[in-house]
Amino acid sequence: MLDALALEPIATSREMPSQNRTVLYSDGWTAYTGAFLFDSDSSALIGEHVGSDFTQRLLQVFLGIPWATTLFQARAAKRVAESQVQSRRRAIGKLGDQSVEDLQARLAETRRKIADGTARDQALAKLASAKAKFSELSLKVSGLQTAIFVLSSEISAGEDGLIQKKRVLLACEEELAASKFLGRLNPTCCPRCTQTFTENRLNQERLSGDCSVCLSPVQAESAVDYEALKETTKKDIKKSEKLLSAVKSKSVEFAAELVKTRADLDATAEEVAKLSGRGTALEEQTLCLEAARIEGILEAVTKLVGSDTGEEAAVAVLAAATDEAKRMVEASAEAILERSSELICGLLTRLGMKDVERVVLKRNASIEIHKGGGKSTFTKLSAGERLRVRIATIISLLQASEQSGVGRHPGLLIIDSPAKEEMADANVEEMLGALSELSKDVNVQLFVAFRGTKRALEHFEEERCLLAKAGTTLW
Template sequence: MSQFARDVVEKLQRASAAKRLVDVTETEVDDLLRAKGVSTTSTVPTPQSLQLTKVRFGGSRRPPLPATNTGPTPTPAGSPFEFDWNPGPGLNGLGSARNLRGKSTVLEVILWALRGTCGVQEDVAKYIDYVDVGFAISGAPIGVEFTVTNDQPVGKVVGGTSPVVQLASFETKSEFAAAMAEVMMPRLQLPTIPTFSSVSGAYEHAWPSYAGALAITVAGLDILIGDHKFGLPARLLQMFIGTPWATTKAQAQTARKSLDAEIAADDERAGIADASRTSHRAAAQASLDAALAALAASPDPLADLAAAEAAVANVQRLSNLIAAAVIQHADLRTRTVAMEAEKTEEQRRQHQLLEDALAVKFFNRHQPTMCPRCTSPVTNDQRKEEAAGHACSVCHEELDLDAFDADLLIASTADETTRRSAIAGAKLVADTSPGSGTDRDAPDDPVDTLTALETAIGKARAQIAAIETNLGRWRDEREQSLALATPANLNASSRRDAELAVARAQGALEALTVPSPAVATGSEHVETMRRHARILTAADDLAGERVTEGQRAALTSIADRVTVLARSFGMDALTKVEITGSPSLKAYKSGVPVNYSRITRGEQLRLKVALAVALLHTADDTGIGRHPGLLLVDSPAAEELAQENVDAMVRALADAVDAVADSQVIIATRNVDLLNDLLDDRHRRIADGDGYLW
């Protein structure tokens, strides 16, 4: 059993009455946590560095189609372009004297290759035909190469140098995103972040959420860490600073919320069922009252009761006769149809026998003069031998004497079926000949079979006619008896119907009064879920306490570093910063606390950059955490920072990044003079004059 399960059991046994479980065991807790995917151990993560080593992309700038175009026009060839850069560690800069010169596009292409999802503006993305971006994860090279075909990325992810190994391939946008998650998550040792929402239920944040936290853009300043709200910034903060038990906390919280939602749904269904049951019970009581009133008002059936009973008995007797006659009638009709079919078959068979026999008789009367096989002549001696010795005059085969007596020539070696058919056909020919004296009473006589069938069919048809006559008579008699029984019977029937209605209404009311087995089973299931919810709540609370305790010192250290960095970025009035695990940031300006959401956009930018750099320092100082050390910052001057503040921020950022091993920051700015002053050629890429970067 795990120590975490023991601690959960202890917490449940010491909890308040509403949350207490005294009969819970460590085995039950361990089994439940395992079933819900909640880790019972905590690991200390080691940072894995991520650096950009190459970014190359190209295509052609295609001019817009003329406004007067009304038919299909080939896509213009445009002017080709290519951007190729190999940035180094530390601070790197992308500069242009004016905005809209391609700086943001370079950062978006880097993120496209990193995340597997495209954030490049649609009109610009149409220019790009190929992308080749290289990364290094703790020194191990990773390459992302793809072309854009029909708006779909088609390419591969490779690793290593000698040899280069293909790690994944993709042909669609969704496959690209999945491939990057599959490659990057395990290599950077990043776990998925489970979460829950009332709309989507339980789901997991993965690589796109981590990668989004590596870029700082104007559009994402409302969020302190990353580019998604709804609890994700807190999870990212915990992961990046390596807070112990953070994964267990996220898993337990998600499992608890999922179970709470399931319980709430069951409670809602049960509430609807209870309301429906109450409504149905009231309706059943009203039905019973109405049935009792109808029974009290029904007449007592006493008049002509004896005559009515006799008529009813006669109706029953006649109904039985009719039912039996109908069955007999159907049986006779079935047998008649079968016999008629048999008669037709017998007629066909006899006709075939007759034709075969006539053919045999016709050919047997011939006197062959030669053998049909070898043309050897048949002599008179051979014919005499046939008559005297009973051997065929042509083939000398011994003849069947019974057939010979019937004036048939059949070899004694012929099969029995052929022999019997030929003899029967010969007799049939004899019977149909004028003046024939053949005995028709012979048991094998085929004509007797046909006669017997015709006789049986006639008898059956006579029986059918007799039954139909009886049925008509019995039905008339039954109608007369029904007419006699109706007046008294109606009263009795009405009384019985009223009594049955009362019985049914009473049964329905009783059924709605006693809980059904299904309701009892559902109640047991809900109670089990409530018990599990208590266990998961205790696990969530316990992990939360450990997370809070584990990150308290780290958050204090990070807040102090953010204060120093933000002041170096030009926030001179800043005296202190407080950061909580939610995460929330409170800036003290001249001693007055102001929440992050209430400060200016320029101040938000500087604090967000300062926090990101502070996370890099924390991972470098402690050797704990999961921040990979890469940061992309887009156009800080866009938030109306004074030029001297931008200069101070970039210079301070360069010093801060240089102090962190294996870190890399790429910043896009219009201050090209500052980039030229701070960075060498490898670490900067600057557009010429008013030109474009690519």
């Protein structure tokens, strides 16, 4: 199809992350369809994608700017060469601070471990050490639990004894206070009926020692020294409180140590299970994988060092070629783009956009529309305005390339539904008239599909029109 359309392949490149490289390829004829087919649904000036590198390449189909093909080829080749240089640097960078000799020594050591069973011995040693640690921690947990139980019992007994001592102290204080108060009483009447005692009865108490109230013998002062007992009991209470506080502190200390030891025990149990489940075979497998990884790095580095084809020098050459081609393209495109911008501005006025003052078409396939004293871009226009700008751009580019004699467009355009948006019938008719004139001035074949008034067909010969009336199909 490229030969049939008299088009050249578009050189470009594509990154392939899965292979960690960039490849060079050429777009086929299907990539050019954006330069042939235009409808009102696209938001791009040319093609289907806004601001892409491919859109800029499609612009060359219309303009045929000299050196453009060279620029695309040099730029694509430069990207591929840069990718190869980066790939080489990444592979060499995997060595880090190690030399090739260091990697070879590591590989030899790993193979030795596999051969003499060092991995098996190390795995068994790790497992035995973990089991011994587990047994030690289990005994420690049991001892701490027993110690905490004994301390709890001591704390309970100590608290009970302290309560009893405080009760004895209280009794001593009450007895001491009562004896001091009641011993000083000297009753002269009955405490019940307030009958005054006779003088004989009071004398009798003094002589015989019998109580004048109840006639019972008055007891001598108690032989118990409650004051001394009180002081002794206070000292015992203070000593017991100090001892109880120390036991409680020790119990809290043991409890915290028990929590930590249990956590260590759980971690050790997991380690034992992990080591038991892994076995020695997995240790050998790990060593084999490590050996294979080192071998792969050594092989890749050896190949890269031995197959240096001068990509870094090629990058410098291609960068210079890209810069020079870009300079030539910019110089060649300036006059063509300026002429195309003038044609677009005039055609937009004919298509109903009367307020357009100036149009600037850029090499990156973007366009500036100066209208009504302001400046607008293609994407900020209404849908109907975008359609008119696209069609005007197509026609103007073909006219400009025809006038300059450098155009590469094969002369095939398909315009779908130009009246789909809010264009007035008069504007549609004027646009179709412009397309009809284009077909006379430029060697181009047009296919236009639309719904509109029959008057719009006056610009075309009847045998070139395929019509469908209401209720019927076109094909």
